[in-house]
Amino acid sequence: MNAERRTPVTVLGLGNMGAALAAAFLERGHATTVWNRTAHKAEAAAARGARVAATPEEAVAASDLVVACVLDYDALHEVVDPVVATLAGRTLVNLTTGSPEQAREFAAWAAERGIAYLDGAVMTTPPGVGNPEMMFLYSGAREAFDARTSALETLGDPLYLGEDAGLASLYDVALLGLMWASFGGWLHGTALVGADGAKAVDFGQLAVRWLGGAVSGFITRYAAQVDDGRYPGDDATVDVQITAIGHLIHAAADRGVDSALPELLKAAMERASAAGHGADSFASVIEVLRKR
Numbered sequence: 001m002n003a004e005r006r007t008p009v010t011v012l013g014l015g016n017m018g019a020a021l022a023a024a025f026l027e028r029g030h031a032t033t034v035w036n037r038t039a040h041k042a043e044a045a046a047a048r049g050a051r052v053a054a055t056p057e058e059a060v061a062a063s064d065l066v067v068a069c070v071l072d073y074d075a076l077h078e079v080v081d082p083v084v085a086t087l088a089g090r091t092l093v094n095l096t097t098g099s100p101e102q103a104r105e106f107a108a109w110a111a112e113r114g115i116a117y118l119d120g121a122v123m124t125t126p127p128g129v130g131n132p133e134m135m136f137l138y139s140g141a142r143e144a145f146d147a148r149t150s151a152l153e154t155l156g157d158p159l160y161l162g163e164d165a166g167l168a169s170l171y172d173v174a175l176l177g178l179m180w181a182s183f184g185g186w187l188h189g190t191a192l193v194g195a196d197g198a199k200a201v202d203f204g205q206l207a208v209r210w211l212g213g214a215v216s217g218f219i220t221r222y223a224a225q226v227d228d229g230r231y232p233g234d235d236a237t238v239d240v241q242i243t244a245i246g247h248l249i250h251a252a253a254d255r256g257v258d259s260a261l262p263e264l265l266k267a268a269m270e271r272a273s274a275a276g277h278g279a280d281s282f283a284s285v286i287e288v289l290r291k292r
Helices: 016-027 039-048 056-061 073-087 100-112 142-152 167-194 200-228 238-254 260-277 282-289
Strands: 009-012 032-035 065-068 091-094 116-122 135-140 157-160
Touching (some): 016 032, 073 100, 091 100, 135 142, 142 157, 167 238, 238 260
C-alpha cells in the first residue's frame, strides 16, 4: 500500500468532483499532477502540493495512471484525442458521467489505441470522496482494475462490475433511479405526517430504520424471486398492496398532499394484477415494468 500511495497520478478536469479526486490522491500521498482548461481552478490543488501541468500532454506524460472527470464525452475527446500517442500504454480511468453506450464506444476507441481503459461511476457527492464506505463502480479491462485497485481505494470502495465497459454507467443510472424514488417516497411521507404536525427529522429517523431493516430484507428476498421468475405471495400479495396504497392516497387527499407518486405506483400494481399477478408478491410488478 505504501508503494502504491507514491504512484504518480494525473487528474484531468478540476470541477467540483475532479478537485475532490485530486485532493484525495494528495491527502493519501500520491504524487499528483493536475490539468484544467481554466487554469485558475488548479490553484487549490497546487496549494495542497499538486503539480499543475500547462497542457494535457504534459499532464498525461507525468503519470501512468490518468483519471479524467470532465463535463461529458465530447469534452473528454477534446482533451485526450490530441494526446493519444502519449496515452498509449497508460491506464485511463474515466469518471465522466455518460451513457453505457458512450462508455462502450470509448472503450473500443481506447483499445484500438493501446490504452488500458476503465469506465467508472462515483456513487457520492464531492464531500464523500476519500471515504472508504463510498462506492466507486468500475467496468472495463480487468487487468487494469487489478493493477490499480490500491490507488483507486484512495477515492472510496472500488467495486469491479465486469469487462463490459458500459456496466458502471448502467448501474450508476439504475442506482440513481433507486435514490430518487427513495427520496420521493420519503418526501411524500414527510409531507403526509408533517400535515399533522410531525417533524421531518423525527420521521426521517424512522424512515432510515425502516429502509435499513425491513425494506432491505424485502429487496434481498425479492431479488431472488426476480432471478428465479417465480413470485410466491406468501408475505403480501399485489392485490393486498393495491388496497394498502389506496389508504395512503386517501390520507394524502384528506391532507391536501399531492398523490402523483403513489398513484403512479398503484397504476403499476394494477397492471400487474390485470396481467395475472394479483396473488403474487410485489416483485412480480417487474413483469410489467420490463415489457417493451
